[in-house]
Amino acid sequence: MAEQQTKKRISFLGPDASFTHLAALKAFPDSELIAYTTIPECIEAVAEDKVDYAVVPLENALEGSVPLTIDYLFHEVQLYVTAEVLSPIEQHLMVHPDNAESDAFEAIYSHPHALAQCHKFLYYTYKNTPLEQYSSTSAAAKMVSELPERNIAAIGNEFSAEKYGLHIVHREIHDFHFNHTRFFVLSKTNHQLENPAHNEEVKTTLMISPPKDDRSGVLHQVLSVFAWRQLNLSKIESRPLKTGLGNYFFIADVMDDEMSPMMQGAFMELAALGCTVKTLGSYYTYE
Amino acid sequence: MAEQQTKKRISFLGPDASFTHLAALKAFPDSELIAYTTIPECIEAVAEDKVDYAVVPLENALEGSVPLTIDYLFHEVQLYVTAEVLSPIEQHLMVHPDNAESDAFEAIYSHPHALAQCHKFLYYTYKNTPLEQYSSTSAAAKMVSELPERNIAAIGNEFSAEKYGLHIVHREIHDFHFNHTRFFVLSKTNHQLENPAHNEEVKTTLMISPPKDDRSGVLHQVLSVFAWRQLNLSKIESRPLKTGLGNYFFIADVMDDEMSPMMQGAFMELAALGCTVKTLGSYYTYE
Known part of the structure; x- marks a missing residue:
């Protein structure tokens, strides 16, 4: 698209390989993508001209709206939506390649929402495996990649498996196959990204x-x-x-x-x- | 009220001395109040006849609705609202009585929402004091009561100060003085608590x-x-x-x-x- 002919800078809700990162890549495949830790920091980056666009989650089909995004756009800044991105939320079970042959794990790590989204699969397939909450799906994937000596698994998206060199043991383990998240691409000026x-x-x-x-x-x-x-x-x-x-x-x-x-x-x-x-x-x- | 002449059992979203506990006491001053850890457990207690009523938060003037309460009532159970309780949310800064003379602390502990609700006060009065997130306001108060040798403070309601014998250093430190939370009193039968x-x-x-x-x-x-x-x-x-x-x-x-x-x-x-x-x-x- 025209916006990308000069290399644009894009903030997104991190960490790297988050679902927001995937959404940002859909709209900006060739831009410089910069991870921010919180939604307000991600939005302020575009309000303060540190980046050209911000990509933040707005709404999930199961969890509903992200109140922090809506409230921040209403109370704190005047920004404009230049595009929305709809992304399917697909979760996979992944392990360190050293443990690729194993199918019984010490524990399974992921973000609480991801654990909840795979509740039925985990209940029927790994009933006695402890589930451990982690700050994000991609942070859990990173941790698993750094501890090959522990026979543990993470739940996350395909991108985080690729990024951290993990082996996917079970694909698409989420219970609801229509689950999508909607993201806003925000800018300081009121214009539209290409259709x-x-x-x-x-x-x-x-x-x-x-x-x-x-x-x-x-x-x-x-x-x-x-x-x-x-x-x-x-x-x-x-x-x-x-x-x-x-x-x-x-x-x-x-x-x-x-x-x-x-x-x-x-x-x-x-x-x-x-x-x-x-x-x-x-x-x-x-x- | 008539419902309380036989001693009723009430579940509430705990821990003890939580804002929901305060709300439950308003509607049921003489009943047996039982703390539950999560909103679904609290609601299931009444659905499974373990208690007569459940008291759960529905909506806060700053944070908005509690999605878990609404979704659980819609998707999982058929219960009825027998009353609603409106409670002001008032936050106080409290310390162990041994540290009552101090006005500079190693750290201030509370639930992230309570820290956010006192943002302006903390910014102007304790700018350089680390703020530490804790699972609930009353759990933070309990922890402060158990560590007199550490010069630390908690933010929470008056009830938790009383319960854990803490000294209130600053009263009503919340930024917005209209802040209320709305609670539902739930039952298996469709009837009304006294007006x-x-x-x-x-x-x-x-x-x-x-x-x-x-x-x-x-x-x-x-x-x-x-x-x-x-x-x-x-x-x-x-x-x-x-x-x-x-x-x-x-x-x-x-x-x-x-x-x-x-x-x-x-x-x-x-x-x-x-x-x-x-x-x-x-x-x-x-x-």
Whole structure:
């Protein structure tokens, strides 16, 4: 894509070989990718011009939204979504090549979410093997690669097996085979990365704060603004405004370009209703 | 209240002196309170008849909903809300009485949320003191009580200071003074605990799944069912159905009794729209 002709710098939620790293490679196969330890650090890197784009997780099909990403984008920075990346979450059981012949392990290490995602497989196949929580799937893979003398296994993605030279004993051991995570590619300027699928499905993400007097029924009014225009919402979710229990803002994904006449009309009516709208821009999907 | 004349057994999310423990004492001052380590264990205790009621956190004004509570109530059990408890979250800095004269500490220990909630106070008053994460506020208080020879402090609630005999050095050090947490009191049968404030404000919590063909705009239709009846929603939130990215159910709090004629009409229309509605019952608030 055009953005990559000069070598761009991209922050992502690390460590190396994380699922976010995989997502960042999908959008930026030839750029300089820099791992950050936390979501706020990753987002601040682009807000402070240390990098051109940040790639952070937004939502998982099983766990739901990542509140830290949504809250940081609402409360702390004004950034724009230039693309979203949808990645399947596939977990594999991996060991040091010295232990490739073994099928009984001292312990299995991974991030708590990955252990949970493989619950049924682990229950039926390794019922008596201790499960040990680790800070990330790729940190667990790294640790296993450094301790060939211990007959231990890690659960993680294929990329971390490659990176740390591990042997995959069981592939695709996750219980739900539709599990995906959605990532945002963030920038300081409101623009779009190239449309990789060349489809017409552009999406706009809005953060809508209701009027301060918080009339009950305002969400119904907000949805009416979109409904009669046949603007489809693929998602709507509430998050606390942090001003007191019961005060929320809404994050909505609308299936249209923010510059379309219908969207411009919707923005005007939302303002007339007393709502404050923060747009994160319009963008295409990398699958 | 009537429920307490025979001594009831109550599970709560522990450890002892947790904020959930405080909330449970508000609703059940004279009952047998039993700490459980995790939210699922606490909920299962009532589902399996080990206790009469379970008290679990649902939502915090800063952090938002507790996904584990909502998902477990939707996917795993059929329980009812018999009351909700609203508790202010007040954090204090506490030390062993031997160190009561000190105002400079080796380190300050607490749960990561509590450290985050006191961020500004800690930044301005103890800028160079290391902050150490601990599994809970009351576990941190317990540890400080057991190590008088170390000049360390914990952050937690007043109850944990009392329980572990600690001296409070600074009171109410949390940054936001409106911070509350909302707790559910769960039972296997659909009934209401006594209305402690003797007000008329009864609330019903519903879990609404849209029809499987997931017509876009269904949330607008759902809200219309309530809006024209002047049934006010104090909260609506989406959570993943765990059937694939983009598939959600909605948890809605409606300000009316589920047996009212308007609510019964709403239930019939929601069914006609193809929605599946799981009611958690109607209940009053303990503040």
